[in-house]
Amino acid sequence: xxxxxxxxRLILQATMLAVIFPAVGCAxxxxxxxxxxxxxxKLEYCKTCHGLSGQGYLGYFPMPxxxxxxxxxxxxxxxxxxxxxxxxxxxxNVAHVLSPSMLTALATHFRGLNPKPFGGAPRGSIATGKKxxxxxxxxxxxxxxxxxxxxxxxxxxxxPxxxxxLYAYTxxxxxxxxxxxxxxxxxxxxxxxxxxxxxxxxSQVEAVAAYVSQLQ
Amino acid sequence: MHKARKLEVMKRIxxxxxxxxxxxxxxxxxxxxxxNPGVRNCTWCHGTSAQGYMVAPxxxxxxxxxxxxxxxxxxxxxxxxxxxxxxMWGAVAALGPREARDLAIYFASLVPxxxxxxxxxxxxxxxxxxxxxxPEANIVSCYACHGPNAEGVRxxxxxxxLAYFYLKGRLEQWGxxxxxxxxxxxxxxxxxxxxxxxEALASYLSFVK
Numbered sequence: 001x002x003x004x005x006x007x008x009r010l011i012l013q014a015t016m017l018a019v020i021f022p023a024v025g026c027a028x029x030x031x032x033x034x035x036x037x038x039x040x041x042k043l044e045y046c047k048t049c050h051g052l053s054g055q056g057y058l059g060y061f062p063m064p065x066x067x068x069x070x071x072x073x074x075x076x077x078x079x080x081x082x083x084x085x086x087x088x089x090x091x092x093n094v095a096h097v098l099s100p101s102m103l104t105a106l107a108t109h110f111r112g113l114n115p116k117p118f119g120g121a122p123r124g125s126i127a128t129g130k131k132x133x134x135x136x137x138x139x140x141x142x143x144x145x146x147x148x149x150x151x152x153x154x155x156x157x158x159x160p161x162x163x164x165x166l167y168a169y170t171x172x173x174x175x176x177x178x179x180x181x182x183x184x185x186x187x188x189x190x191x192x193x194x195x196x197x198x199x200x201x202x203s204q205v206e207a208v209a210a211y212v213s214q215l216q
Numbered sequence: 217m218h219k220a221r222k223l224e225v226m227k228r229i230x231x232x233x234x235x236x237x238x239x240x241x242x243x244x245x246x247x248x249x250x251x252n253p254g255v256r257n258c259t260w261c262h263g264t265s266a267q268g269y270m271v272a273p274x275x276x277x278x279x280x281x282x283x284x285x286x287x288x289x290x291x292x293x294x295x296x297x298x299x300x301x302x303x304m305w306g307a308v309a310a311l312g313p314r315e316a317r318d319l320a321i322y323f324a325s326l327v328p329x330x331x332x333x334x335x336x337x338x339x340x341x342x343x344x345x346x347x348x349x350x351p352e353a354n355i356v357s358c359y360a361c362h363g364p365n366a367e368g369v370r371x372x373x374x375x376x377x378l379a380y381f382y383l384k385g386r387l388e389q390w391g392x393x394x395x396x397x398x399x400x401x402x403x404x405x406x407x408x409x410x411x412x413x414x415e416a417l418a419s420y421l422s423f424v425k
Contacts, residue, residue, distance in 0.1 A: 045354035048404045049361070057401070059361030060369050089347075090357050097351040 039105050042098075046106060053115040055164070061090075062168035067113035073160040074107035076188060085184025121167035121210040125203070129211025132204055140199045145208065148192075153215045158189050163215035170209035174200060254311075254319055261303065266323050268331065271299050273382045277328030281371040283320035287311060289396060297394040299385075330377030334419025342420025345413055355408045358417070361401075366424045376424030383418035 046066065051057045054067035066074065080086035081095040098106070134151070136144035145162070149155055153163035162170065173181070177190075177197035185191035200208070259265075261272040268274030275283060289295040290304040291311065308316070334342075346366070349357040358375070362368055366376035375383065390396075390406030409417070 041354050044404060045351075045356060045408075048356045048401045052399075052401065052404075057361075058370075059372060060363035061360055063360065090360050093348045093351050093357065 039102065039109075042102060042106065043109060046110075051115070051118070054110050054113045055115040056118045056166040056169065058118075058120070058166065058168060062166045062172055064169045065118060065165050066110040067115050068154070068164070069107075069110050069161050070155045070157060070159070071104070071107035071111050072157045073155060074110060075103055076158050078103050078107075080181075080184055080188060080190070083184070085188060086190070087180050087183055117164035117214055117216065118166050119214070121213040122206075123210070125207035125210050126214065128204075129207035129209070132200075132208050133211050137199070137204070142196055142199050142204075145212075153212050162212040165209075165212055167209045167213040170212060171205055173197075174205045174209070175202065252322075254315055255322060257307065258319065258323070266326050267329050268379050268382065271382065271385070272303075274328060274331070274378055275323035276326035277377075278324055278374055279368045279371065280317075280320040280324035282368065282373040283323055284317055285371045286396075287316040287320065288313070291316075295394075295396050297386075297389045328374070328377055330425045331379040331422045332377075334380040334422035335415065336419070336423075338416040338419040339423055340420075342416035342418070345417055346420055350413070353408060355413065356405055358405075366421055375421045378421060380418045380422040383421050384414055387414045387418065 047054060049057060049059065049063045050066050051063070054065065056065035056067075057063045077086060078091075078095045078098060081088060081091040082098075084092065095103075132142065133145045133153075136142045136147075146153075148159050149162050153161060155161035174193075174197045177194055181190045182194055185194065197205075258275065261269065262275050263269040263272070266275040268276075286295060287308050290300060290308045293301075293305060295304070311319075345355065346358045349355045358366070361372050362375050363372075366374065368374035387406050387409060390402045391409065393403070396402065
């Protein structure tokens with residue numbers, strides 16, 4: 001008789017849990033999609049920072065152009081943010097709530113956009129940038145950018161489009177490659193860029209960034 | 217509580233307009249003053265050291281390019297919320313671009329003081345929203361544009377230390393469809409913010425130094 005009391009308590013607890021848990025599950029299932037608002041709302045969210053037509057935006061940090069970007073590249077980068085192979089606190093927060101199917105849908109959407117380049121780069125070094133982009137700097141072990149990114153800078157699969165990319169963004173990536181993007185060298189293609197980024201001087205980086213920023 | 221506060225503010229503004237009307241008629245008197253009359257016209261509402269007063273935001277330490285762009289948008293009637301319409305459209309009507317730039321540079325050079333008038337209990341939540349946004353609710357991080365310490369950059373305004381009332385009002389106005397002068401993502405940002413999130417953000421920012 002004495003032993004019956006804890007048993008009763010156990011049954012009561014189990015019953016309460018059974019009642020509570022489905023309720024929680026229910027609220028989550030109903031609440032999350034409503035707050036996410038689906039693909040349209042998520043796209044609007046992306047474009048708040050990356051420009052209303054995906055052309056990029058200059059905030060406190062440069063927000064890269066996503067318009068016309070290779071979907072495989074966008075997906076690979078979002079996964080890199082989630083797995084912290086690419087270090088960026090803002091994009092980690094953004095990316096880690098995205099479902100795999102949302103990730104694919106977003107990447108596919110941006111490929112279809114084609115706004116004019118954001119602009120704003122200095123024009124003086126464009127010719128130098130074009131030469132480096134198309135011919136590389138053999139004496140400094142810098143291959144031609146066009147060899148992988150294409151003559152028009154449109155990219156290919158996991159290799160990103162550079163055409164129309166924000167001047168400040170390209171500079172920030174090429175000058176900070178090791179810090180931001182060198183975390184996943186064993187598992188992704190970002191390692192390819194490490195020696196190239198290292199071998200370019202600041203003014204060469206600026207020239208290449210200016211050149212690609214105005215490619216349509 | 218909020219309604220009462222708003223009413224009190226409106227009363228005080230009413231009084232101020234009456235005073236302004238009297239002062240404006242005697243405007244030439246100021247011209248002989250040591251202080252630049254253009255600056256004096258601003259500080260009359262924005263506070264003697266431009267630290268803001270009631271609905272008039274602090275100008276001290278604000279980004280010069282932002283002040284300039286806002287003066288232009290008042291002039292072009294593109295910044296169109298009720299207070300802007302009521303006060304600033306008239307105030308800048310005779311202001312040329314060169315004078316606007318001089319004023320902007322002058323006020324940007326003044327040292328700002330934090331208003332510290334938000335709700336301290338909401339500040340921690342506001343800070344989280346400021347830095348991380350709420351990705352699940354499509355609320356973006358403010359930090360990406362306004363900077364780690366809400367200091368702003370170029371024509372993106374400094375928000376740190378502005379008054380709670382002003383910050384709250386502006387965030388509400390964006391959501392209500394009022395415009396600003398420049399092409400801004402803020403209407404999109406504010407559309408996703410609920411009243412609790414706005415109060416938390418405005419509270420946090422009011423304490424940022």
